[in-house]
Amino acid sequence: MQGSAQANDQLILSDDPYHPANHICTLCRSFYNLGWVTGTGGGTSIRKGPHVFIAPSGVQKELMRPENIFVLDYATTSYLRVPPVLKPSACTPLFMAAFDMGAGCCIHTHSQWAVLVTLLVERDAAQKGDKLEDTCFEIEKIEQIKGIPRGRRKQGMLGFFDKLRVPIIENTAHEEDLTSSLEAAMDRYPDTYAVLVRRHGVYVWGDDVQKAKTQAESLDYLFRLAVEMRTLGLPWTTS
Ligand SMILES: CSC[C@@H](O)[C@@H](O)C(=O)COP(=O)(O)O
Numbered sequence: 001m002q003g004s005a006q007a008n009d010q011l012i013l014s015d016d017p018y019h020p021a022n023h024i025c026t027l028c029r030s031f032y033n034l035g036w037v038t039g040t041g042g043g044t045s046i047r048k049g050p051h052v053f054i055a056p057s058g059v060q061k062e063l064m065r066p067e068n069i070f071v072l073d074y075a076t077t078s079y080l081r082v083p084p085v086l087k088p089s090a091c092t093p094l095f096m097a098a099f100d101m102g103a104g105c106c107i108h109t110h111s112q113w114a115v116l117v118t119l120l121v122e123r124d125a126a127q128k129g130d131k132l133e134d135t136c137f138e139i140e141k142i143e144q145i146k147g148i149p150r151g152r153r154k155q156g157m158l159g160f161f162d163k164l165r166v167p168i169i170e171n172t173a174h175e176e177d178l179t180s181s182l183e184a185a186m187d188r189y190p191d192t193y194a195v196l197v198r199r200h201g202v203y204v205w206g207d208d209v210q211k212a213k214t215q216a217e218s219l220d221y222l223f224r225l226a227v228e229m230r231t232l233g234l235p236w237t238t239s
């Protein structure tokens with residue numbers, strides 16, 4: 001990190017509530033209330049034009065202030081603004097992988113529904129004698145699927161009769177070590193806007209903040225529904 005990047009407050013100070021430095025703080029407060037970013041886990045990053053806005057690592061995400069936000073130059077990945085004392089989120093390389101896919105915002109949650117879905121898929125694979133590699137969560141014929149786009153290279157949203165697939169990767173000891181398997185999942189599932197991390201949570205991204213938020217909310221709704229369907233003995237798919 002560059003010493004000169006210590007100041008540069010003009011990159012994060014704005015009266016606009018939708019300025020990324022303000023917006024990340026507001027979003028994290030509401031995500032905390034959903035149980036997505038409690039205990040310092042999870043987070044959100046926004047790319048706007050040439051700049052990427054990143055939260056600090058290991059802080060209570062719901063209490064962050066714009067002054068705590070790091071700013072990266074997307075093209076060179078050098079830090080333009082470094083808040084004193086703090087380190088950037090360990091999720092930074094994963095957020096950057098989403099931005100490399102064209103995303104404008106990436107949301108990482110530790111939602112218990114996301115974690116439970118990965119555990120149910122893990123148990124299903126064990127019962128069938130399948131390997132854990134390349135497992136994915138699948139669900140169909142639920143209205144909220146229509147909150148998820150068809151794919152990066154496709155127009156429009158999934159339909160009621162489409163099957164939603166979200167790939168699952170294995171967790172690692174350190175968040176940043178997830179990057180290569182997240183990128184591999186993005187390659188294997190070129191239409192996905194989300195990757196689940198087993199026993200950990202989910203990364204969801206979108207073309208802009210509004211789309212990323214809609215997709216994260218739709219997926220969390222579906223993960224929760226799926227867990228509750230399973231407890232009622234209802235199948236997620238018909239095929
Ligand atoms: C509860 S610690 C969680 C972290 O290890 C990590 O999984 C996470 O999501 C947040 O990392 P952070 O570096 O605080 O942004």
Ligand SMILES: [Zn+2]
Nearest residue numbers: 041042175201
């Ligand atoms: Zn995490």
